[in-house]
Amino acid sequence: MSVTGSFQLMKSLNRSLILNTIRLNGPISRAEIAKRTKLTPPTVTNLVAELLESKLVRESEIGVSKGGRKPILLTINWKSSYVIGLDVGGHRATAVLTDLNAEIEIQKMKSLPTKLTVDSLLQFLITMIDTLIEESGIPKKKVLGIGIGMHGIVNHSEGVGVFAPNFNLTNIPIKDVLQTQFSIPTFVENDARALTLGESWFGNGVGFENIICVNLGVGIGAGVILQNELFHGRNGIAGEIGHMIVDLHGSKCSCGSYGCLQTVAGGEVLKERVGKELTTGRRSIIQDKANMNGGTITGELIHQCAIEGDSLAIEVLAETGRLLGVGLTNMINFMNPDRIIVGGGMAKAKEFILNPLKDVVRSRALTSEARETDIVLSKLGDQGTVIGAVTLVLKSLYTHSY
Ligand SMILES: [Zn+2]
Structure with missing residues (x-):
């Protein structure tokens, strides 16, 4: 059976349910799967046989016997198939190829050309995916799906980039073009939401039902997970907290x-x-360091100066943190999330931004519980969005839903 065939196989809810039970609890016996999924033992046996044939699942070690024959345990065959993820930011694109547990096999990064058309952007992505597959040495037929985390406003059900502000492009038919080109199922999501899904499955959102994940960069975006599902809103603009007035x-x-x-x-x-x-005329080591850097002031440079104790650097980062704290306090009062995760380029300034941000939340949110809302940094860091893009595919495989 081809890999695309085995992806089609997951169109059955029960197969995905069994596969996800093995992912979360493996190595696990057929009897235990039946108990956890409440499916009948013959159903489990039949569906497991199909999963074994597709190579997505394999038999592993022998379990402990509770009297009688020792059960054979099942586990996901993590490297039986692979997934491609792309993070298409404002200035550069990152691509990874991972196994079925989102472990990265190969990663590529490329600056995006400054002048792009819809066609040249799509061609850029095609070339990037082609190169990634070629350099990975993994046959294309083993690639189960392609996930894209695209900046700007995205229609995820159609797989269209509705508006990409950094390229000033509209209506980019990403899913259609990539699926036609590669004959591989393709999923497209806004970058902040992809990051949120990545954190929810593989990062600091694991185990929390309701989270907000904020992406701090040139723009400020957020993804919202309500009861374990991404929330899009009617037109896919839910989470655009950067435009909160x-x-x-x-x-x-x-x-x-x-x-x-x-x-x-x-x-x-x-x-x-x-x-x-x-x-x-204010004195600051930022000036000296910027001069050594050809006059350019970067976020990284400001952070470095803050570490060295520069008062201007510490002050501007704190001011940014406090203003973000105002935005997040509003979000907490509105949604009352279990946890807020802060990621993106600016999050690298860590405590210099996070502590003043938390101070505002702790003094201004509505109730004592709201003031104690858990706020943490992203676990996946720079790879958050690209792992999130991979998770779009994995979520569809393991949970039969997207
Ligand atoms: Zn705005």
């Missing part, structure tokens, strides 16, 4: 509105604030 009389945002959270707490604003302070 925090200042009625604020400056103009890229979205056309005024005073959005990302106009006061986005990555670019952080650098602008530093630049402004320096022009007033």
Whole structure:
């Protein structure tokens, strides 16, 4: 049976249920699967036989006998098939090929050209996937699915990039074009939501039903998981907290509105604030380091200066943290999540942003429980979105839902 065939096999809910039970509890016996899934033993035996034939599952060691014959245990055959994930950011794309447990086999990163059309972007992605498969040495027929975490507004059910602000492109038919090109099932999601799903399955969201995962970069996005499922909203804009209005009389945002959270707490604003302070003649080692860096002030550089005790660097990061804290306090009062996960480039400043952020939540959220809301950094870091893109495929395989 071909791999695409075995993916089709998962179109049965019960097969996915058994596969996911083996994923979460393996090595596990057929009898134990029947007990946990409440399926009848003959049903389990039949479906397991199909899974064994598809090579997605294999028999492993012998279990402990409770009297009588020792049961044969089943486990996922992690490297029987592979998944491709892509993180298409504003400036660069990252691609990985992983096994069925999201373990990375090979990773590639490429800067995106500055001028892109819908066609040239799609061609860029095709070339990247081709190169990845070729360099991995893994036959294409073993690739089970392709997941894409795309920046901007995404229609996930159609697999279309509705609007990609960094490229100024609209209506990018990602799923259609990639599926036609590779004949591999393809899933597309907004990058912040992909990151959220990745954290939920393989990161700091494991075990929590309701989470908000915030992606701090040039823009500020978030993904929301409600009762273990991603929440999209009617038009896929749920979670766009960067455009939460925090200042009625604020400056103009890229979205056309005024005073959005990302106009006061986005990555670019952080650098602008530093630049402004320096022009007033304020002393800071940021200036010296930037001079060595060809005059460029980066987020990384500001963080480094904060570590070295520079007061301006510490001050601007804290201000950003407090403003993000305002946005997150609003989110906590609105949704009352189990946990908030903070990721993205700016999250690398760690405690310099996170502590002031938590201070605002701890003093301003509605109730004592809300003020204690668990706020942690992303576990997957730079690979969060790309692992999330892989998880789009794995979720469909293991839970028969997307
Ligand atoms: Zn805005």
